[in-house]
Amino acid sequence: MRIECPLCGSRDRREFYYAGHASALERPDPAASAEIWDNYLHIRENLAGVTNDLWHHETGCGAWLVVTRDTVSHAVLLARLAKRDKK
Amino acid sequence: MRIAGKGLIDRDSVLNFTFNNKLYQGFEGDTLASALLANDQMLIGRSFKYHRPRGIMTAGSEEPNGLVTVQRGRTQEPNTRATVQQLYEGLVARPQNAWPSLKYDFLGINDLLSPFLAAGFYYKTFMWPKAFWERVYEPIIRRAAGLGELAEAYDHDLYEKAFAHCDVLVIGAGPSGLMAAITAARAGLDVILADESNRLGGRLLSEVEEVDGVTGRIWADAILVELARLSNVRIMTNTTVTGAYDQGTYGALERVAHHMHLSPEGLPLETFWRIAARKAVLCAGALERQIAFPNNDRPGIMTASAMRTYLNRYGVSPGQKIAIFGNNSDAHRTARDFVEAGVEVVAMIDCRQEVLAIGNYTVYAGAEVVGTSGRLGLKAVTIRHNGALKTIECDALGVSGGWNPSVHLTCHMNGRPVWNKDIASFVPQDGAVPGLSVAGAAAGEMSTTGALAQGYAMAQAIARDLGKRPKSFDLPLASEGPYEITPFWDVDGKGRAWLDFQNDVTTKDIKQAAQENFRSVEHMKRYTTQGMATDQGKNSNVNALAVLADATGRGIPETGTTTFRPPYIPVAMAALGAGGHAKGFAPERFLTSDAATQELKAPMIEAGLWYRPSYFPQLGETHWRQSCDREAKMVRKTVGICDVSTLGKIDIQGPDAAEFLDFLYINSVASLKVGKVRYGLMLREDGHVMDDGTCARLGEHYYLITTTTAAAGQVMRHMDFVHQALRSDLDVSFTSVTEHWAQFAVAGPAARDLLNGILTHTITDKTFPFMGCGAVQVGGVDGRLFRISFSGEHAYELAVPAGYGDSLFRLLLDQAAGMGGGPYGMEALNVLRIEKGFITHAEIDGRTTAFDIGMAQMISDKKDCIGKTMAARPGLIGPERDQLVGLKPVDAIKKIIPGAHLFETGAEPIRQNDQGYVTSMCYSPTIKSFIAQAFLRDGRNRIGQTIKMVEHLSGVSTLCEVCDPVFFDPEGGRLRG
């Protein structure tokens, strides 16, 4: 598997650390309900199809990426900086 | 026998080799198989299940029978395919599966017992009585089973892994592959051309037909000359592409030194490549299949195309009287070539009714082979022709049931091949592997002219796809006739007809599977073991499917295929895992003080990848505890030196550094004054402790934090995440500086005196108060000094750039020695911290919260931080939690064991009564007792109670007093003193 890091280019997946669904970017307000926090931390969709995951280019540039890929075909559709997502 | 004037071998270069303890000779350019055939050695080994005599069947890596063990220096390589093994001077090979000898094999008795060993016999026979399985059946089966034997000695051979990148990977260097490679190369693309053989050309090396007006191999050589001149082409011979993976990644096995008697120092035996290709063209050709007729497995029976290969490429005839049996036009080329080479062709048996001979040989049209004879090698075949049986004497039989395109790689990502009626075979599904196109025989294009055209067209399309403007050029033409086939799979008759030669699966087994309702191809496969040997059914799967389809009254496309999975050929684990054993598996990290530490004969202990000293033994000390006790007391009495450089160090700068750290730590960092250090605790977002360490403020916008040795990587990744993903609004930069600094703890009442002996400027309690930090100079080198303590003593950590680590460590030891101090290791460090109730990852193991370790009050209520919300969640706080306490044995039994569980004194020590567990333990020479840290249910409210520690593994039960976790100097007077 290869991921196109926006900073480094196409790289082997061994350079990346996988960290689950990109919903981790949507940190709830500290005062949000227990249910919202529970969903944020522990509940994941696990769909067959297109998903957005977080990958850390750990042995490359150190960027956290949101990688859009298809869990059925294994196609990697897009990789963008997680940083952009916030702005 | 060798045929004069034929073959691409070098007859001036004679090679001596040994097979089955007998000396033979071959030539440079031979494979072990061709050399054995040249010496009329037809019997190569015994089959796996029935121990039937077997000979060479093919001329490629698909070979099911010709497996031998090659002895190479100190190591032996079982299951080497004789058809792939290049001959070299001094090669030593042995047959397999034969005992006591190849000719008289004891387990040949299995063949006579075959009525009882049919499909499913494992399931039926060995099911009962159950108790017999482990004691009787399994040992017997294990002894009889398996292909070849391992040396059971350390493998001294070197294996390597490597990575390569290219625009186009061309898999196979036959006509379509060579054409694809040269077309892509001429278009300016970076090309890797990989081929299994040691010589490029594929089938062209085995045929006499012409390409572009010259013999195929001469045309191939000319292309090779051009490819070799181009700097954008990498030619990889002896390299099998084994698998197709996601995003254009391909696995490939290069046999680097298998053709050498003893490889030069440093040269690997094999290299496993991972090739990242933007595009790939599969030009893997096709494999000829057998026809299942009674006793079709005798030595001397091979594929018709292999026969042609042995004749045209190696100048070898496998027999004196050749017969051919086929259902297609291609088989006739074998008959023609042998006639032209002057070898007697006794019969061309063709099951088709209308047959056109292309040479001077006898054709039996509409005929089939119904039996063979010859115990250790073929002597005759019996054919049915025009309703009559006829026996024909022959010592070699070439069989062609047609060609199966090598679709394997197109199936590695779940692609299903498609049935093609015209060639009676499966062809690749379009687009089965993204970026992989297929050309030539692998795509079902059976003519050489067509293969050349496809290779050209695929490469042109790829070049345009990749933004090149390729020039077109004239395609070469090839001279052979069209491929015509009438499907024909098996012959009814007396005796077993083999499909899978490796696993000894016969047509009868397939029919039995169908009868017992294992009708699905996947069920049939598992029930009969068809296609499950090392050739993975390359030679037999399609035939087996056809037999199954017939037995179940379905067509072949409806019956479907099993799945081809990587690797295409067997790959040694040593090659796949190359570089990943011993030091490659766990690289070693050494401290700058390592040399000096080794000089002091300190036993080393692994801490992650680091090597740290356990203790520093002195003369007369015979047990580690003696050294440890002495070192711990030394620190409490005078001064000790310890290398603490393994702690993670992260340099953090920027206007928002304080705010960033406040978001990471539960306690406030922004309020820390420049020149001061603070203990800090980080949580995970789920409220559990991630790590602890110190945070030093070196400047207004400049911090240096430490992490534990174990969590350095995790904390760095976490900080990257928090900054980039959650708080990218903050203007802050950070980087790991762990390796940049050598850092030493100087701990004990004499610590300041020691430092003042070496620092350029004297320090005082004013300039460096407890938890103070700042720049210092030592021997003209700029360093940093932190007044922090992990021992509970008046202590410092002195850091200098790593290059000065060795000399500083030696200097510190010199100074300490003059003051009654010295170095201390991990054991004493552990004692000192347990005495003080300090925690390590034995305590913060990912399941504990700030509340559990008694630090909940540190969570600042003035700010948000990672984990703050969840740390207050019900269930993570309260009396139901296991909380950090100290333990001290109170009875005659003093043993405390980390990992042991805690119970009420009167309770039965079972899981339901569990009250907690021990995390750390040591003997404290200061307290003069064993002491421990533990997590105890509602522990902080149970100080002073007695609890029972039980360790079931060693049967130890110890009564302990529950204590405050701080055993020594609870007021901390010594820290500040």
Ligand SMILES: [Zn+2]
């Ligand atoms: Zn990157």
